[in-house]
Structure formats: C-alpha cells, structure tokens
Amino acid sequence: MSKFAPTPNDKFAFGIWGIQNRGRDPFGDATRPAVSAIDAIRGLAERGCYGFEFHDNDLWPIDATPAARDAVLRDVRKVMADTGIKATMATTNCFYHPVFKDGAFTSTDPAVRLYATQKVMRCLDVAAELGAGVYVFWGGREGVEVDVAKDPITTAGWFRDALNFLCEYVLTQGYDIKFSLEPKPNEPRGDLYLPTVGSMLAFIGTLDNPEMVGVNPETAHIKMAGLNPYHEFAQALDAGKLLDVHLNGQKPLRYDQDLSFGSDDLREAFLTIKLLKDHDYSGTIGFDAHPYRTESDPWDFVERNLRTAKILMDKVRQFNENRQIQDLLAELHGAHPELADMTKKYSSATATKLKNLELDPDHLAARRLPLERLDQLFTELLLGVL
C-alpha cells in the first residue's frame, strides 16, 4: 500500500502541538510522556511531511529568557536543515496563561491587549526568521460568558486596532508574511467572537490592509457550529482568502475533539479534499488534531491522518474520471445552455427582454434530477465497490 505513502510534494503540514499533546483534558491528567518540539518536527519530517506549524510556546516557555529561546531556535533550524522540513505556519499562544482569562485582544484591560500585541510581534520576528509565510490568529479567549459585560462592537474595535497595528508592523519590517484568522464558535469561552469562516471574512473587509489577511478554517471548528465544511472552505477559496487549512475530525455540535482527519464522516473528508484539488489550492494541507487520550505515543495517529488524505486524493481522481458519474453530472448541468449567460452583464435591453421572457414554472419544475442515483454512485465509489 505504498501508493498512499506521503511525500513532501503533497505539501502536508502538521501542528506540532498535536504531537506534543499529552492527553490532559478537563476531567483527567496527562496519559502520555512529553515529546520535545525537536522530536516532533523530526518525526514529522521522517513521515513525509512538507512542513510543521507551531505556537511560540510550543518551542519555548512563556517565561524563557531570550538566550533560552535562541538556543531552542538553533535546534529548530538544525532539524530543519537536516531534514528539509519547513516551518510553514507560526502562531501565538494567547490563551494558556491566566493573563488571557478574559481575552487577549478583547480583554477589558488595555495592558493585556498590549501584552498580547507584544507577544505577537516577538513571535512574528521568529516566524520571519524561520521562513513561515502564514501567521495564524486563533482567539481562544476572545469571547465571553457574560454578555452584558462587554459590547461586542467595542471588542471588535479592539481586535481590529490590534490587527491593523500588527499588519503595519509586518509591512514596516518587510516580512513576507500573511495573517490568517482561524474562527471557532465556542470553547474554551461560552461564545467566541467571530465564530465562523464567514464572520472572519467579513471582518477582514473592515481592516486597513485586507489584502494581507485571510482565513485558516478548521474542520472541527466548523462542525462545532453544525455547518458544512465543504461550503465553508469554499467560501474562503472563492474570496481568494484560503491561506491555510486545518483538517481534522469532529462529531458535530459538541466539545472540541480534534480527531484524526477522516475518522468521523468520510463524505465530508472526501469533499474537502475534492475542493482543494478541483480548485488547485496551492497552500499547505495542514492537520490540527491530536491522538486519542488512550494512545501511548503520537505516531500511529500522525500516519493515519496523512494516509487517509492520500487515499481520498485517489478517490477524488477516481470520481473525476468515472464515466457514469461524469455523465450524470453533465446531464444535471446540461439544461438550457443558451440561457446560461443572459444576466452576466446588465443592460436595460436585457432587463426588458428578461422581464418579458416566457418561462413556465410548471414545465421547468418537471425536469428530472437523478440525485439519489448520483449520490449512490458516489457512495459506492467511496466504499470501493463501484
């Protein structure tokens, strides 16, 4: 089955925090030994990953001295040089320390907001040094439980100011870095601000440098709002804003599970890969997941995520080449080609013509749409029995 072995050409990347995850949860203690960042990065390289992703405090502790931090970075650069793996995405941990308990950029305390901004600036310098072109903001504490405490328009303004400032910092420093915003609807806050891909895309439109900012959708976060990952990833792609992706698995509408990609709903996993392939997405295919808490080490877990993605890439190819499926699709999309472009461009003449066009709804309604059959062909392709 080596046909599904990943290679750097697949542009797979993995968040090292998932490798380092020790299985601690709200009701239980760690179940796995610590894995150093260096071992995590090396392990990913050995398994064919193109890149790794990191938070500042995945590499150095929040209270590290500059010297201690630099020592870590030397080791990181060494493993990168040794293995060829790239640092593809960096981000800041603005959620773990109690200082962020009521928000980082949306804290009511300006000093906390500045501390978060400063923490990002410092990590941006590292990201630039390591060559990470995408810098993610996941606002794990940007939310509330008590909505009467904060006006959500005021808090949006605070976050906007911080991003505008940080964009300018990147531009002034000449860093080749884009920002990518990662939405999540809730947890660890009762409600998180800007909970969906759409919210983030809309918010970007209100920034001073929107062209520098995109989104980083995550499967699990989308499913925590019961939304359709295929549609959410697609809107970002359609807007030219899909800078990075975080694939994983999740049962809808429950706590954040960060399961292995494809370990939940195989149709959704297929569709996500199909979207990226059909539209020639050129970013990394990042995974943001962690092993089951029952697991003793992270490596079976890492391998299965990559393998499933490869298998699904092959299924996408089969789907796009399958004659029965493609014929059905052609039939579904084949009605009235002569009318397809009528409203592409407005003119008063076209408006008049359209207003008077004879269209019989009862007749149009009668068209047969063999969607049960199409979906069944897809099902059987997925199950490997077509």
Add this chain to the structure above:
Amino acid sequence: MSKFAPTPNDKFAFGIWGIQNRGRDPFGDATRPAVSAIDAIRGLAERGCYGFEFHDNDLWPIDATPAARDAVLRDVRKVMADTGIKATMATTNCFYHPVFKDGAFTSTDPAVRLYATQKVMRCLDVAAELGAGVYVFWGGREGVEVDVAKDPITTAGWFRDALNFLCEYVLTQGYDIKFSLEPKPNEPRGDLYLPTVGSMLAFIGTLDNPEMVGVNPETAHIKMAGLNPYHEFAQALDAGKLLDVHLNGQKPLRYDQDLSFGSDDLREAFLTIKLLKDHDYSGTIGFDAHPYRTESDPWDFVERNLRTAKILMDKVRQFNENRQIQDLLAELHGAHPELADMTKKYSSATATKLKNLELDPDHLAARRLPLERLDQLFTELLLGVL
C-alpha cells in the same frame, strides 16, 4: 399595563406570512382558517405596528394575472391609506413552487435562475410602488443535499451574477431600495449556502455594488447554528449593514420554529433589544414568527411579541440606569486608561516602545473580574427583583 402598549413610534413591523400561517407542518394539516392579506395588514395596524412585510405571493397567487394582482394592490394601498401603516419590507417567494426544488438562483438550470430573477424584478416594481425601502432575499432553496452535484464556488457565482444584475435594475429604475440578505443554515435544504450573518456580509463584499446590500439577520436562523444572536446582529451593525431585523424565538439546533420573540431565552431577547437601543439602530424592528399550531387565530400571538419587546425596552433602560450595575461595569472597564490608545495608530517608534514595554503577565492575571456578580445583578433585574 398600558405602559407596554406599542405605538408606530416603536417602528415595529410584522411579516404578514406569520399572520397568514395556517399551522400546516411536515406531519400535519392546517389548523387555522385563512386570514387575508388585507385583514392581516389591518390587524397589525390596529395593534400599533408601524409597518408590514410581505412576499409577492402573500399578496397575490403565483399564477395571478396582472389584472388580479393590480386589484390586490389597490386594496393594499387602501388599507395603508386608511390606517397609516407602511409597507416596510418586500421579498420574493422563490421557494414554494416546485420549480425551485433544486434552487432558485443556484439551480443547475439557467432557465430556473432566470425565472427567479424575473420574479424578483416584477416584485421590485411593486415594492417601489408601495414604498418599501428594504428588499429581502431569503434563499430557502439555495442549498443541497448531495454536495457532489454542485460546486459551491460555481453556485456562489450564479447567485452573485443574479444579485449584480438586480442591483443594476434597481439603480437603472431609480428605485429607493436596498437589498438585504437573510441567512439560514439549513431547512428546507440539507445545507443552505451562505448559512450565517458572517457568510452573507463576506459575500456582499464580492458584489459589484456592495453599498446597496446589507443583511437581515433572524434570531431563529442564528440559533439553528447554535450561534449567539447578540454577536451576530452586532457584526452586521458594526459593518453598517444592519438594514432590517427579524426577531423571533427558537430552541437552538433543531427545526425552524419561528416562535414568539422572548418565548425562548429571555437573556438573549434582552441583549438583542439592548444592542439595537445602545447603538441607535434606526430600521424597523421586524418580527418573523408564527403562532403555535395549537392556536386558533393569530392575535394573542401578535400582541405578545410586541408587548415583550416593549417590556424588554424598559428593562434595557433600567439596566443602563442601574447604579450597582453601572458601577461594576465602570470598574471592569477601568484598568490602565493611559494605555488604551497606544496602538490606535502605527509608528515605528510606537512599535519599538511597545516591544520593549515591561508587562508582567502574572501581575496582570491577578486582576479581579466580578463577572458572577454582574451577571447575577442582571439576572435579578430581568426577574424584576433587583
């Protein structure tokens, strides 16, 4: 309790389809007699409503002749003149007829897309004639069950083309009308495209005339994705895009219930009213709900929606005047005022200064945030025992 009696100054509006709703549902037949559009409008006027909202086919049947339609419109204009009630919002029914079974603007059949566009144009003419300044698009059939059948980027393009065309039509005709997009995550389709307020706001940014288009968020639709209505309404308001609101009630994450406003979660209802009042929202306060199927006529239902909104307006006033609450809020928002504006404007000097600012996270983390106490004061104010 006449202090809670609504008046046209409250700018309440009601969708007449909720008054006309006969209690039919997927598992049962109609339970109430028909109410004519004219009786619905008159009944709203008699109960102090400022406006009414309508779909084309709430007023005339889909197969009405132009003459039949004009006769209806004469009656509508008469009841408007008699009572002073305004037509504040119009919209098109592009979901009931089987022609829309696989989408209106996102149908794979260009003829269906044109039929939908034509239907909107014809109703826009009526909207302009009746003086409705807001024209809503709720895409009840714009979605899928079988995602392999349609590329969501292609369908977004079809919808974009239609809206661009229709914007030009409004501009060319010189109508004083803005478009307002109403998102919903699912039902009656497995998934609806552009499911959230954020998705719609982001989509507007990709249109040719974004300044002509805003959103019409609905409480129930937001709660069907488990999102926070206060936050969703706020993002629209913050973007200058809150053209209309649809208030109602809903248990989260289940079928569309369209319950009375405030009949579900009173905190959420309060926060929605608070947002509109605190930010001087100037549009109508529209209700999109229908009576319980057990009800014999719509009028107790109509009255309670208006009354609850009035009671909550009074609660908002009390909240904003309450000394204990306002003192707590001042305390919560009072930290480090000298740092509040440091990142408002970028300069390299500020960046350097911020990067070197001494900020001790442990010290900042120690700040007391009495949010349980604040929320309890709010609870008791809501319960009328503060």
Add this chain to the structure above:
Amino acid sequence: MSKFAPTPNDKFAFGIWGIQNRGRDPFGDATRPAVSAIDAIRGLAERGCYGFEFHDNDLWPIDATPAARDAVLRDVRKVMADTGIKATMATTNCFYHPVFKDGAFTSTDPAVRLYATQKVMRCLDVAAELGAGVYVFWGGREGVEVDVAKDPITTAGWFRDALNFLCEYVLTQGYDIKFSLEPKPNEPRGDLYLPTVGSMLAFIGTLDNPEMVGVNPETAHIKMAGLNPYHEFAQALDAGKLLDVHLNGQKPLRYDQDLSFGSDDLREAFLTIKLLKDHDYSGTIGFDAHPYRTESDPWDFVERNLRTAKILMDKVRQFNENRQIQDLLAELHGAHPELADMTKKYSSATATKLKNLELDPDHLAARRLPLERLDQLFTELLLGVL
C-alpha cells in the same frame, strides 16, 4: 454487482409512507405525483423486500367509510398474495389531523385521548387481519411548546393508561401483536415526550404488561439528539426489546430529514448493521426514509437504501474475518483474563479479597491501546483499500 441484490431472506421492509411521500415540506409544495399504496407495496415486492409497513391512513383516508376501507384491504391482500410480500408492521396516524394538534394520548381533552385510543383499536384489528406482528406508536404530537400548560408526570400517566388499555385489548382479542414505541426528541412539537430509546425503555418498565412492549429506534431520531445510534440500538437489543428498526440518514441536530440509509455517515451505518448481524437480530430491517424532494419518483431511492445495506453487510463480514483487525481486537481484549470473572458473583470472601487486592494504577495505566491503528484499519476496510 448483482451480489448486492436484495432478497426476501434479507428481511428488508420499507414504510410505504416514504414511497408515497410527495415532497411537500414546510416551505414548499408537493413535487412528485401521488403513488398509490398498492403500487408502493408492489414496487417494494418487485425490488426484493420481505415486508412493508403502514399507517392506517396510508391505506385509507381518515374519513373512509368501513366499506371503502374494506375495499382497500381487499386490494392489499391481493397484492400480498400475488407477490408474497408481508405486512410486517402497522401503526396509527395520530398526528396529521388537527384534532391531534395538542397531542393524541397526551391531549388535555379526554375526548381526544379516547379518539386516539379508538383509532388504534380499529387499526389493530386490521393489523391482526394482515398478519402484522409489530404495532408501532410514534407520538408525533405527544409533546409541548408551552411547558407550563401541562405537567409531564400527568401526561405520562395519560399515555400509560392508554397503552395499558390497548395491551389488554390485544390480549383479550388474542392478537399475536407486540407494541413497539418509537422515540423522537422534537419536531413537529417543540419537545416530544419520551424523546430517546432510553426514555421509552424506562417507560415500558412502568406499564402493566411490559413483556408485550418494545421499542422501534430510528437512526434519524437518535441523531436529532446528537446521540450515538450504535449505542441506542444496542441498549434496546440488550434489554430484549428491539422489536423493529427504522434505518435512515440524518445530519445531527437539525430538522428531521429521513434521508437514505448510509447517505450520511458511513461508519454509523456500518456499526448499525454490525450490531444487528453480531447479535443475530431476527426482526425485519425496516427503512423509514423518503426521497429527496428533488426526486421525480421513489425508485432510485428505494433501491439505494437496500443496496447500501447489502454492501455494508458484506463489509461486516470482511471486518469479522480480517486477520489484522481481529488480532488487534484480541490484543485489546486480552489483558488479565484470570481476573475477568471475579465480581460475577458476590460473596463476602470475594469482597474482602477484592478490597485487599494489590492493584497499581500507574502500572495499569501504562498499557498500550492501539486504537488509532484499529480505527484506521476499519477506515481502510470501509473505503475498500485494505
């Protein structure tokens, strides 16, 4: 691919209401022509179904005269004789007519409760005559929107009284019929009483003749509460109460979709079939679904449900025969066999022995559980690439 063709030996059954479903929904009109009950039954027989399931009013209208009803029944018996298909399950429509608007057995009006009871008695006579051994109660209107209107303990008493009465009726008549209760959490009521398999099983324990009553779990209804269908079906089976099953598909936590079996989550569909096979479930495998509203006729839909079930039966066989998977399972279940039965039977000696047994939690915690690997093998088997 005839290896997946269904035969009566598979004991597949289909609710004819799904075949008769015309695509009407809360927001739209019928999209398909009517299919007569006779044509539905014949069509199922032709496609290899063992049985059909029906509501009284799927066969005859609620206001049919006895003569009209008997004429229908003659036709039904004829198609049964012609094709060999069996009437495996009968049920009463106690939800469509407005008389049930606030409940059938839980209406506040005793006359409505009696009307429902009478309606069941009359259909029980037909069920007995047609040889249906399972009689289902789905309480589509047994619920509330306004909880202050009815005490849920009082309403439970009304339902219990009705079931006790009807059990006695069956016993007295000498019918070979068991009752099967079908839970659903909500829709068409805000909340339905006895919303889960567990609630129904527990309620059965409070009846006078619990041995006559079991449950009829439905995949979609389970997923509407976000619960795990495998676990819910299993509890019913474990309790000896799984009299019938209703398989279908559903996106969790939204409106009732009644999608094709396996058109949603293939893992869940596999697990359901696995449970039935592993535990030698001997009832019919019933489907309660309807075609997409976009469909022109029901037959692609019917065929795909049966086909998917057959494919998954084959996957279950593969799973149970796969060496890698079975070895891993043996390893997972192989620890400390000598301790497996220690608490099977209580004695004071065992209690003392257990209380003093030396068990080192840190040591036991260190055991390796290769669940990522197991789940990946399962994934690849499902995808047909193992």
Add this chain to the structure above:
Amino acid sequence: MSKFAPTPNDKFAFGIWGIQNRGRDPFGDATRPAVSAIDAIRGLAERGCYGFEFHDNDLWPIDATPAARDAVLRDVRKVMADTGIKATMATTNCFYHPVFKDGAFTSTDPAVRLYATQKVMRCLDVAAELGAGVYVFWGGREGVEVDVAKDPITTAGWFRDALNFLCEYVLTQGYDIKFSLEPKPNEPRGDLYLPTVGSMLAFIGTLDNPEMVGVNPETAHIKMAGLNPYHEFAQALDAGKLLDVHLNGQKPLRYDQDLSFGSDDLREAFLTIKLLKDHDYSGTIGFDAHPYRTESDPWDFVERNLRTAKILMDKVRQFNENRQIQDLLAELHGAHPELADMTKKYSSATATKLKNLELDPDHLAARRLPLERLDQLFTELLLGVL
C-alpha cells in the same frame, strides 16, 4: 433582599469540587488559588447550605496512605460538627487518573474494572461513616471514540456486574446508602455510554437490586443532548427514582460548561424548581457547577446559585397563586371531564363501548387552546411585570 437568603431548610447542597475548581481547562492553566476541602465545606455552611457533596479524591489524594486519609476525615467530621452541615452525597473519582483512560467499569482490562470497584468500596465505607445516604456514579470515562473496539452490549454487562456486586456489598455491610447514576452524553469521551436519564432508568431495570438504585440528573448534561430538563427530571420523579439533582446552567449542544443555575435559560430553571415543588421532592437540591474561569474566588458564584433558586421558588409560588394563570389552566384542562377515566380500567364492555363511541375529530379539533396567552402571562410573571 434577605427574603432570598438560603437556610438549611431549603436543603441546598453543593459539590465541593466546584468550589475547589481552579479554572484549568483544555486550553489554559489554573486561574485561582486552591481552596481546601475543609474551607469549601465551611464556606458552604456559612452560606446556609444544608449539605455538601464530594468525590473521594476531593478529600484525599488518590495515593494517600490510610493514615493521611483518616486525618482528613477527622477534619471533615469536625467541620460538620462545628457547623451542622451534612455530607449528603458521596461519589468516586474514576476518571482523573490515566488508569481510567479507556474506562473504569467498561475498560477492556479486568484489572482496571476491579481497581474501580475496589475504589468504590473504599469510598463507600467513608460515605457510610459520614452519613451520606446517596452514592453517585458518574462514568466520565465509560465511553468510546472508536466504536469498533468494544461491543456496547459487552460493556453494559461489565458495568452491570460491577453495580450488582457493589449493591451486594452495601447490603451486606448494612449501609443505609442508595446508588444514583448520573448520565452524560459525551465529554470527556467521544460518546459516553448510557447518555440520558432514560438510558439510566432503563439500565436500572436490568440490575439485580433495582430498588437500591436511582438517578442523579444534571441540567447541563441534559442540555448537552439538547433535551428538555423539565421532562427528564420528571421521568425520574415519575419512576420514583429521583434520588438527587444536580442543578446548573449550560448552553445547549456544546462543551460541558457547568455554569451557575439560572445563568442560562430562566424558563427552564423555573420549570425545574416548579417540578420539585409541585411534586414534593424531598431530596437535597444539589448544585454541580463551578465559577467562570475569570473569577478570583468561588463565593459570589456560590451565593448566586442559591439566591436564584430561592427567587425562583418564590416565582413558583406566585405562579401557583396567580388567578389569571390558574383560570386559564383550569379552562385548558376542563374539557369533557365525564370521559376522563373511561380507559383507566380495561373491560371488554368498555372496549366495545369505546370502539363504538361517536367522536367527531373535526368538532374536537375546533377547541380553542389559548397557549400563546398562557405563555405570555408566564413570561410576564417571570419578568416581574405581571
């Protein structure tokens, strides 16, 4: 506002783990200093609580020597004697230590199952000594992520065996203790077994000593499955199995929040209190919640839970005494009293009479049910404006 001050007569109890909770969550570190068990118990006593609830390891560490444990217990007995507070509920922590990573009573390793059983036995001795009459089982690790790894019928058997053994232990020791099972649908496992009140009630029916076992429903756990807490608590009460309650708050269908009681949906909170009052529930009113992570200490939090419960008790009294509301309820429940008891007792004569009773569904359907009005009166009572 001293009218809402709690007293021991209210029989309020609080889980001390909520007081001891330090604000750690999956994404962040502790935000509050430790509170000792003794300080927690004393603080509850000082605020009018009748009882406290505890896990074994809330009082002593999992690796405490018997001597260390006994020292703790001496202190606990002293604070109980000093303040009069009672130990009303005890339970075992079978979820925190990694030994339970794949289940306690449902671990595949018999040694782990025995370790859990032993841990319960040892804590039962303490519970008996401290006079706790209710012993809770919350199976935080009794679940799965990988369903192909364990047959749910096998795991149910393991749990049943353990409970049967432990019941015998209690009986043999002569302890005056009942077991109470606390369901939760998911988190920290992907799915937890026996996820609902109904599942637990049904499971109890399969035990050897069902009369010794009841349930401990928790508001938040019920809402995590989107179910109706009023209905779930009611089924337990109706079955005579409501041994204890855990009140708190939760946004539906998301991670376990354990918010303050009444800080979410005030209607639901009211209904829960109404149920307990209307049916003379005589157990303790327990709270299982913890402060917001933003809070510095637990005491505002504790006080608000008790206060809200007291306020709602007063609202229940008002509801039951309100003339308008009670008149409406009498009207709703007043139809056809002469028919109310017809099916209470079966006889063939009654069956025949009922079968032939003339009942006109159209006529019965016409009855007016003023539920919008009733719900609005309730709303205004809750808001304190009736």
